[in-house]
Amino acid sequence: MGITFRKETFRDDFTFRNSPEHIRRFPFPFHEDSYMYAVNIEPHVVGPKGSVLENLIDVDEHYVAEMQDRALVLAEDPLRCQSLPHMTLAGWDLLELLMEQQALGYPEHFTLTRDGDRWRWINRPLGIDDTFTFGDTSTLPYGPMEYITRQSQGDFCILDQRDGNLWMDAGMVTTQADWSLDFDIGMNFFEWHAPVPLAHEKGIFTRALKFLTNIQQGKPARRLNWTMTINPRLDTSPENYHKWGPDRATVTPENVGDKVHLRVELQSFWRLPRSNGIVFPIRCYLIKMDELVTQPKWARRLHRVIRDLPEELATYKGLTRYRSTLVEWLSKLDDGSPTSPGFGPD
Amino acid sequence: MSTGTTKLDVVVSDVVPVNDLVTRFHFRRRDGELLPTFSGGAHVVVEMRDGERTRLNPYSLMGSPLDTREYTISVRRDDVGRGGSLFMHRHVKPGLEMVISYPVNLFSLDLRAKKHLMLAGGIGITPFMAQTAQLAGEGGNFELHYTCRTASLGTYADVLRERYDRRVRLYHDDRDERIDLDRLLSTQPLGTHLYVCGPAGMINWVRDRAAALGWPSEAVHFEHFAAPQPGLPFDVTLAVSGKTIRVGSQQSLLEAIEAAGVDPPYLCRGGVCGQCETNVISYDGKFIHNDHWLSEEDHRSGCKIMPCVSRFEGKSLVLER
Numbered sequence: 001m002g003i004t005f006r007k008e009t010f011r012d013d014f015t016f017r018n019s020p021e022h023i024r025r026f027p028f029p030f031h032e033d034s035y036m037y038a039v040n041i042e043p044h045v046v047g048p049k050g051s052v053l054e055n056l057i058d059v060d061e062h063y064v065a066e067m068q069d070r071a072l073v074l075a076e077d078p079l080r081c082q083s084l085p086h087m088t089l090a091g092w093d094l095l096e097l098l099m100e101q102q103a104l105g106y107p108e109h110f111t112l113t114r115d116g117d118r119w120r121w122i123n124r125p126l127g128i129d130d131t132f133t134f135g136d137t138s139t140l141p142y143g144p145m146e147y148i149t150r151q152s153q154g155d156f157c158i159l160d161q162r163d164g165n166l167w168m169d170a171g172m173v174t175t176q177a178d179w180s181l182d183f184d185i186g187m188n189f190f191e192w193h194a195p196v197p198l199a200h201e202k203g204i205f206t207r208a209l210k211f212l213t214n215i216q217q218g219k220p221a222r223r224l225n226w227t228m229t230i231n232p233r234l235d236t237s238p239e240n241y242h243k244w245g246p247d248r249a250t251v252t253p254e255n256v257g258d259k260v261h262l263r264v265e266l267q268s269f270w271r272l273p274r275s276n277g278i279v280f281p282i283r284c285y286l287i288k289m290d291e292l293v294t295q296p297k298w299a300r301r302l303h304r305v306i307r308d309l310p311e312e313l314a315t316y317k318g319l320t321r322y323r324s325t326l327v328e329w330l331s332k333l334d335d336g337s338p339t340s341p342g343f344g345p346d
Numbered sequence: 347m348s349t350g351t352t353k354l355d356v357v358v359s360d361v362v363p364v365n366d367l368v369t370r371f372h373f374r375r376r377d378g379e380l381l382p383t384f385s386g387g388a389h390v391v392v393e394m395r396d397g398e399r400t401r402l403n404p405y406s407l408m409g410s411p412l413d414t415r416e417y418t419i420s421v422r423r424d425d426v427g428r429g430g431s432l433f434m435h436r437h438v439k440p441g442l443e444m445v446i447s448y449p450v451n452l453f454s455l456d457l458r459a460k461k462h463l464m465l466a467g468g469i470g471i472t473p474f475m476a477q478t479a480q481l482a483g484e485g486g487n488f489e490l491h492y493t494c495r496t497a498s499l500g501t502y503a504d505v506l507r508e509r510y511d512r513r514v515r516l517y518h519d520d521r522d523e524r525i526d527l528d529r530l531l532s533t534q535p536l537g538t539h540l541y542v543c544g545p546a547g548m549i550n551w552v553r554d555r556a557a558a559l560g561w562p563s564e565a566v567h568f569e570h571f572a573a574p575q576p577g578l579p580f581d582v583t584l585a586v587s588g589k590t591i592r593v594g595s596q597q598s599l600l601e602a603i604e605a606a607g608v609d610p611p612y613l614c615r616g617g618v619c620g621q622c623e624t625n626v627i628s629y630d631g632k633f634i635h636n637d638h639w640l641s642e643e644d645h646r647s648g649c650k651i652m653p654c655v656s657r658f659e660g661k662s663l664v665l666e667r
Contacts, residue, residue, distance in 0.1 A: 085458075086457035160458075161454065162564070210620070214620075216448060216613070217450075218352040218382060219352055219448075273385060274411060275457065276454040
């Protein structure tokens with residue numbers, strides 16, 4: 001049985017919703033009732049059936065709508081997709097990875113056939129059936145990275161590894177939590193993380209870089225990150241701040257449940273075989289408060305996390321304007337009883 | 347130990363003597379599938395079951411990264427070494443089932459380079475076999491300068507000349523042919539990256555001259571696997587696992603730790619990658635540091651050791667393992 005893809009929008013009338021099955025598979029990011037940074041990296045291995053980790057590259061009911069939204073973003077601003085000249089080989093690595101993983105996880109929707117360098121790619125949800133020569137950019141309508149990331153959910157950063165550092169030298173970034181590829185392109189790991197508060201002092205980035213530069217082929221890793229977004233808007237970019245920034249002043253006690261969304265990023269890290277680069281897919285999951293609180297454990301825990309969040313983190317995540325309204329709303333769903341360990345709903 | 351890499355079950359598909367010192371080994375997957383794609387400069391760690399002992403030696407992949415039906419390595423016989431190369435030469439025959447690691451690349455091409463200038467000495471030619479194949483396939487600009495003792499010991503010199511013609515320049519020690527290094531390094535176009543792999547003396551010479559001639563360190567790449575050196579036996583206490591072990595004279599500290607059933611992570615086993623870095627809790631004696639990972643300050647501090655290549659002489663050593 002295949003996925004039923006929803007017809008929905010991430011802008012204007014914001015018709016994005018999660019089905020009940022998708023609410024239960026939401027990657028809730030808090031395993032306890034408080035939150036602080038940690039290098040929360042673990043091996044990216046297949047998880048339980050029915051979770052977002054059932055396949056290493058997840059395709060869900062929002063796939064078609066997300067790809068349509070990406071196309072709209074790119075039409076307005078082509079600089080959301082950039083690849084420095086030395087990154088083409090890494091783009092082919094990524095194309096291979098995403099085609100292989102999507103075809104493996106969802107054979108009813110995607111098929112990859114290889115005959116030496118001659119590859120045929122069928123993407124049924126988007127109505128694509130292309131035959132091309134692997135390694136020959138002239139046989140695709142876009143560069144290899146752009147071609148495949150127009151057909152894959154989530155943002156993708158390709159990092160070149162050299163001089164003991166990682167460099168943001170290519171990417172497709174249209175579903176980001178307020179950062180800009182056009183600004184970060186060519187920067188190294190410490191440069192693009194410079195704005196993050198508290199973590200530098202804890203030495204987190206030095207340790208994280210050491211870990212990432214040692215990621216091995218065939219052994220990807222992952223971590224979760226989170227923030228909040230008003231309205232289910234995928235494209236919360238600095239370039240479009242004027243479109244979404246003011247939304248944060250529109251939260252009222254009456255519309256919290258509908259407007260405030262928990263935004264979770266499933267970040268994974270993969271060594272690319274030909275280029276020796278690292279690809280960093282950042283997959284964004286959105287869930288509105290009304291949907292999230294259908295799971296009582298999540299409602300109680302989120303209340304405690306947001307209430308007790310250090311001020312610097314709340315500011316960095318952009319919650320300041322509506323934090324008290326949200327905490328007040330969530331407090332009514334928190335009877336003070338204990339929450340069970342682990343991420344999942346009860 | 348699998349902290350570092352995934353393992354591959356392979357079978358030796360061919361063993362080819364190349365010259366008096368060097369033999370080439372071919373590996374295929376036992377299940378008949380393709381091997382993982384790799385990038386030029388990558389190595390694999392080959393596990394050798396030598397009686398009671400497991401040897402784990404890294405070797406550069408030297409085949410074309412474009413062909414993953416088989417992996418090939420070339421092993422130079424070292425008659426006075428610790429025995430890994432002798433095991434490969436004497437005991438590894440076609441049909442033998444072996445285990446190797448996934449490829450790991452600690453000597454990667456910088457794909458921004460406008461030109462790749464490669465300097466090889468002796469068996470240091472092997473990573474360049476793969477890198478030149480990769481670059482030639484992509485129309486890359488490279489030039490290889492290869493020093494060997496004699497023409498008959500010039501491993502793959504003939505193959506390289508045939509493939510790449512004038513892009514390969516050979517130097518024979520027995521004919522007193524020497525690279526005019528200063529001239530070579532002074533006449534490269536902007537954007538050239540320099541790669542060197544060979545004996546330690548050659549690597550140091552090239553790095554020193556490049557630095558003296560104003561090459562930025564980011565443009566100078568070197569592959570420097572130090573083979574573990576034999577030495578006096580010494581005793582070590584592993585505080586975390588509560589074991590006391592003896593490191594034999596032909597054994598590395600890492601091998602002795604593994605033999606005791608403790609598995610620190612590793613990748614290169616040559617003092618380069620940093621994976622097996624180990625904290626020293628206390629010591630009374632002298633460290634013999636042979637790695638290229640820790641800083642000089644770390645070496646002086648007596649707080650850290652790289653057990654893959656470094657040793658100890660003295661009364662007592664307690665490690666956080």
